[in-house]
Amino acid sequence: MKAVASEPALARALHRSYILRVSSDTDSFEFQVSEHLRLSGVYWGACALHLLGELQSLDAAQVVSFVRSCQRGCGGFGGNLGHDAHMLYTLSAVQVLALFGALHTVDAGRVMRYVASLQRPDGSFAGDEWGEVDTRFSYCALCCASLLGKLGDIDVAAAVRYVRACENFDGGYGCEPGGESHAGQVFTCVGALAIGGELGSVRSEELAWWLCERQTPGGGLNGRPQKARPDADVCYSWWVLSAMCLLRRDGWIDGEALRRFILSCQDEEEGGIADKPGDLPDVFHTFFGERGESIHGTDGVPPIDAAHAMPASVMEQLRAEQALEP
Ligand code: GRG
Ligand code: ZN
8 A cells, every 4th residue: 555645744743942042042053143032032932922822831931021020110011131111022021921920010001101112193103213114113002002902002093194104005105104005004904903903994805916916826825915925924824824813814824835935944853933934934824824723723823813913812801800900
């Protein structure tokens, strides 16, 4: 009898070991080059472990203590110890604390004073005190405020107005008004509008067409049509798919073809998922690759709250706790 080749599957045990290895091997190349964005690395790694049902493999007290030690006097968080506060790392900090059920260990009002201080009169948000404005930061601000149950601390109506001004003729969104549509920015804008309660303002049909045209013949997703070649990258499983889920049109993507592409990017020997087949894996693409796997509940990856970029179970717990607060 002929041997039947086994179906490719998510290498769960290998990915768990990979994440634990790169989180603890402080001499490794990956660890050294990600020094400036450690807090986001902790978020990607912890979320990836959570999706594998392995969050308990991390020392919660140690992680929470590290996150808290990155908080600066202004209330925001830096990417690592002693680094300047930035909106990106403030969101990562809040997400990691939420993941470990430790949001109560920070003064939410203080964090929100930092976030609100970066909102400008036109409703946009700067990333830090140096003033770069981008819809990524609008998303970070709205997501932080929502996770902390403090949307009332920022001007949500103005924030939503600014994001809507970044919509393009193709239904997509850019980093600022007039900026080219890019799947990453589409995620941040649709996520921001979802959190701000204005998902209804998205031109869903046009945008969902634009998003599903990001799927390449190889099954993977790319970020924009203007590329010289249709270069698929695993992280677009997050940016494209999450926006599609929020628009309730994720069925427009060929999930099986996407799954095959993601599985072809995993390192079958050492664990981890890379951006493209044959590249070296990293924690960022491992998390986003697992997310792509969660689309049809394949490989036991649990559902995700697409707007907050968090496991759905964590969001349910958080909302239940917030409902009990006085
Ligand atoms: C909590 C999930 C989460 C996100 C926080 C930082 C952020 C908010 C969102 C980033 C959104 C974004 C702009 C993603 C794009 C990342 C990416 C692959 C950029 C590469 O850009 P190009 O133009 O890529 O080099 P392509 O693939 O188009 O060449
Ligand atoms: Zn990528």
